[in-house]
Amino acid sequence: xxxxxxxxxxxxxxxxxxxxxxxxxxxxxxxxxxxxxxxxxxxxxxxxxxxxxxxxxxxxxxxxxxxxxxxxxxxxxxxxxxxxxxxxxxxxxxxxxxxxxxxxxxxxxxxxxxxxxxxxxxxxxxxxxxxxxxxxxxxxxxxxxxxxxxxxxxxxxxxxxxxxxxxxxxxxxxxxxxxxxxxxxxxxxxxxxxxxxxxxxxxxxxxxxxxxxxxxxxxxxxxxxxxxxxxxxxxxxxxxxxxxxxxxxxxxxxxxxxxxxxxxxxxxxxxxxxxxxxxxxxxxxxxxxxxxxxxxxxxxxxxxxxxxxxxxxxxxxxxxxxxxxxxxxxxxxxxxxxxxxxxxxxxxxxxxxxx
Ligand SMILES: *[C@@H]1O[C@H](CO)[C@@H](O)[C@H](O)[C@H]1NC(C)=O
Ligand SMILES: *[C@@H]1O[C@H](CO)[C@@H](O)[C@H](O)[C@H]1NC(C)=O
Ligand SMILES: *[C@@H]1O[C@H](CO)[C@@H](O)[C@H](O)[C@H]1NC(C)=O
Numbered sequence: 319x320x321x322x323x324x325x326x327x328x329x330x331x332x333x334x335x336x337x338x339x340x341x342x343x344x345x346x347x348x349x350x351x352x353x354x355x356x357x358x359x360x361x362x363x364x365x366x367x368x369x370x371x372x373x374x375x376x377x378x379x380x381x382x383x384x385x386x387x388x389x390x391x392x393x394x395x396x397x398x399x400x401x402x403x404x405x406x407x408x409x410x411x412x413x414x415x416x417x418x419x420x421x422x423x424x425x426x427x428x429x430x431x432x433x434x435x436x437x438x439x440x441x442x443x444x445x446x447x448x449x450x451x452x453x454x455x456x457x458x459x460x461x462x463x464x465x466x467x468x469x470x471x472x473x474x475x476x477x478x479x480x481x482x483x484x485x486x487x488x489x490x491x492x493x494x495x496x497x498x499x500x501x502x503x504x505x506x507x508x509x510x511x512x513x514x515x516x517x518x519x520x521x522x523x524x525x526x527x528x529x530x531x532x533x534x535x536x537x538x539x540x541x542x543x544x545x546x547x548x549x550x551x552x553x554x555x556x557x558x559x560x561x562x563x564x565x566x567x568x569x570x571x572x573x574x575x576x577x578x579x580x581x582x583x584x585x586x587x588x589x590x591x592x593x594x595x596x597x598x599x600x601x602x603x604x605x606x607x608x609x610x611x612x613x614x615x616x617x618x619x620x621x622x623x624x625x626x627x628x629x630x631x632x633x634x635x636x637x638x639x640x641x642x643x644x645x646x647x648x649x650x651x652x653x654x655x656x657x658x659x660x661x662x663x664x665x666x667x668x669x670x671x672x673x
Contacts, residue, residue, distance in 0.1 A: 523565030572597035
């Protein structure tokens with residue numbers, strides 16, 4: 319239970335939607351003479367560049383205008399187009415990010431690249447700056463599913479806007495299933511140590527991980543765990559694999575219904591996880607569910623807090639979730655302490671380059 323969504327709600331993705339234009343307006347304040355040596359030198363080099371490249375580029379104005387049309391083009395890039403481009407074997411790996419999460423996105427992507435699965439990754443951007451940034455560095459790998467979140471409305475707890483905000487994850491995933499694809503969803507405060515796909519055994523509808531810290535035997539059951547104190551299990555909504563079956567679609571629809579039923583209040587943190595658990599528990603008979611092995615997919619509450627267990631299960635860990643801790647800085651520090659902040663030394667392996 320990461321408190322991840324709650325932090326996301328505090329950030330206004332519209333506060334600086336076009337950093338490029340704001341920086342150019344800052345520059346224009348500086349009094350620069352047209353005849354300064356720097357300007358003359360720049361003009362001279364531009365003429366040389368145009369002379370060299372224009373035969374390949376066609377009209378020289380391409381040089382000046384290529385970035386704008388290619389940026390606005392991504393505003394019309396549909397989920398259908400993105401899935402066609404990215405999916406391998408009818409399967410995609412998705413995450414959902416807004417601007418403040420880009421460093422975590424980069425870290426997560428580096429770990430996936432190390433397992434050679436990056437080609438299947440589709441980044442669902444929740445704001446235009448993230449959409450443009452990812453597609454500029456890695457064309458075609460980000461999509462925005464309209465409407466863009468209304469941050470003001472999302473802040474009113476219990477409102478339709480707030481429902482829209484918590485409902486985005488199940489609603490995006492349902493759209494992907496309805497287009498006929500299997501999908502693996504990950505929070506971006508995760509790191510892959512191995513390829514998770516070999517663990518998706520059998521032909522179940524929904525695969526997930528337990529967020530409870532209690533240690534299970536290595537040969538534990540793959541059934542939905544029994545309910546805890548709150549009358550429901552504590553399955554993590556952070557890592558889910560779904561096949562495009564009626565069963566998986568039913569879980570996502572019920573998840574959306576449960577979110578609407580949930581008595582949200584100001585004191586409760588915005589979190590879609592309880593509703594996901596009610597949906598799983600109430601439909602356990604209709605849907606083929608599969609609990610992934612704890613040793614491979616431990617909660618952060620176990621992995622980062624029990625060194626004995628980590629030693630005992632050495633070599634079995636597949637995805638590590640940086641949860642049971644709140645705050646970007648603390649998450650980064652913890653990943654650094656464990657050598658999982660790959661951005662420090664492996665930035666050149668990211669498909670996003672030096673983001
Ligand atoms: C695609 O599916 C085939 C058959 O199910 C499988 O053998 C292959 O390993 C899959 N490829 C990837 C990249 O998962
Ligand atoms: C909630 O989402 C619906 C459809 O996605 C949209 O039409 C509506 O305007 C949104 N409401 C608010 C308050 O954001
Ligand atoms: C930590 O892990 C060890 C080994 O699995 C276990 O025996 C012990 O009970 C765990 N400690 C806690 C506090 O859960």
